[in-house]
Amino acid sequence: MRKVLFSAPRVLARRLSTATATGSTITTAIGPLPVTHSANIVNTLDWPKWPVFRVMEPSGKIVEGVPEPQISEEEALKMYQMMVRIQNLDDIFYNAQRQGRISFYMQANGEEAIHIGSAAALSPNDMVFAQYREQGVLLWRGFTLQQTADQCFSNESDRGKGRQMPVHYGSRALNYQTISSPLATQIPQAVGAAYAKKLLKEDSISICYFGEGAASEGDFHAALNFASTLDVPMVFFCRNNGYAISTPVADQFRGDGIASRAAGYGMHAIRVDGNDLFAVKAATEAARKLALEKSVPVLIEAMSYRQGHHSTSDDSTRYRSSEEIKMWQDEQDPVDRFRKYMESKGWWNAEQDAALRDKERSAVLHAMETAEQKAKPALPLMFVDVYNEKPHHIVKQEQELLEHISKYPDQYADHH
């Protein structure tokens, strides 16, 4: 398995050098470099594609010749249960938005193995910077369904104080930085956080999740360049799920996905089957270990598929066929795959599955109904936390608003 991890770059280098170099070197500003005497313009699209690391087939069987994953029944059940929780959360909250009970929601159908596989490989002290489609990572670390519902319903228990749209979760206690809507801004921030850990010689990393679309932003480039030049201990985790809203990968980049970009930054990288829970976990464990041991960044590209719409504001059947979606749901679903594995081990059956799904569904519904009943955050909270202390001009504006409301109480009465 180690050979599979690291052979790709060596293959590329050999290919390049034997094709053109004469064997001698010349001096350049970046050191001695091999020289060639033919104007051979290289088409990087001719280079071999980065292989995808897989351990478990879609059938749930471990690949022939690959050692059996070291996992207990208890661990497997915990991971499966968490994936089922994500599915139920996504289903119920999507419908809640459709019913007008919350304003917005984003599902992660098809990416449950990415969430749980990677989260299970991390330490609670690792700082997570996510994009917006990583709710399973947060749930794994201990965020409760109630906290999730409270944020989505923007009630008084929301730790974010009702300031942001649903799914913009954050938790200091769980080392999960608050989600922000601008894409890719978290990527260079994760580098800064990793640098702090490096200086403090902490036994933890920062990990940053983002989609393949966000990887087109300038901040992605900035971050990888900084991370590699400053030698920071972190993992860049790209969820390549095929779409950025309606934009398919063919319109997003020309190169071989995101993993291939590591070469430009002189970085370690691995491409993994994002629908294979075992492979995701193993890849993340290996990347984290390397990042800590060598104080280097590692890029993981997890290949998956966004089964759901981009968000509740999107109808993806307008830009992709139902057949395409169905194919991924039927043949490549990560939760199905893992369930089949557990069934093959005799750890799971259809009855237990039905019971678990029922239990999770009830738990989500209960959290949602509880969240819906809670009061909204108090109005003065709109004027707090802009700065550490409230400056005088904000104090004044708050007073103006309160005076205004007292003159038009009906206009501003809270409607439930």
Added chain:
Amino acid sequence: MALVSRFVRSSRQAVAVSKRFNSTGLETKRMNLFTAVNDAMRIAMETDDSAILFGEDVGFGGVFRCSVGLQEKFGKHRVFNTPLCEQGIAGFAIGYASMGKTAIAEIQFADYIFPAFDQIVNEAAKFRFRSGNEFNCGGLTFRTPCGAVGHGALYHSQSPEAYFCHTPGLVVVMPSCPSDAKGLLLSSIRSPDPVVFFEPKALYRAAVEEVPVGDYMVPLGKAKVTREGTDVTIVAWGNQVNVAAKAADMAAEQGISVEIIDLRTLLPWDTETVFNSVIKTGKLIITHEAPKTGGYAAEISAAVTEECFLNLETPIQRVTGYDTPFPLVHEKYYVPDQTKIFEAIKKAVNF
């Protein structure tokens, strides 16, 4: 070589023999603006182990010498070059500060701060608010040289403070002299809010003052009355404070008493000091190098009109750069110099 060292040795001896002290008894030393900035950063890093300084070319001392000696003193892990990428500098700084640490991020010219604008405005400014105070990046200070320098043209002369003053959550600071620069920078670095600290580059060498050698802070959010007067109030910041002083001298020759207020912190700004002055004089001029339309003088003017309307004896005037990009060969005409401010003073007084 020998001649130079003799000179240096003897002047050092002179300093050692006669230490200087200011009116409050603090030991001082002659410093220009970049030395004062350097001193502030040295003290900040001595008193805060987590403080790091980074940006383009800061390692060897910086293109304006603001970081001379700091890498030698604190090590490459705390004072280092970054790749040439302002959005990377900003994002990295925010992430470092979000861990509760102190980040001093240098943007080589304010003209190049715009790739970092998204990180500064959408992320740094909103970090605490959007997280419900679960997280903050208060330990973050951006430092960047701004303003006219005589030959900078479009891209080495800008004063972009207005863009940032329009962003709740940021603190925006601009000193007008070395002693304020040191104290304000220390306050900014130690402030629990993210600060954008503008350094008027024309003053790096040209402004020289006796600056206290110790650790001191000048309060943020507090303007300074640099000259008291009774007839006209001028509000300014950065190098324009010095230009306003020259105009005030011209006015004094004609018997006009001008009060000058150095705003120092642009966001949040010291409304009380400005309003009290306008109540006293009844006449206000605001001056900045940045272009007129949408410039920060508009904010000051609107607020004063709201609060001091009945005290005003004459319309508020803005003496600013024109609504063009900053030109090269015509810079002398572009900048709001002392004669333009002087004309505004006369116009106010003769209304």
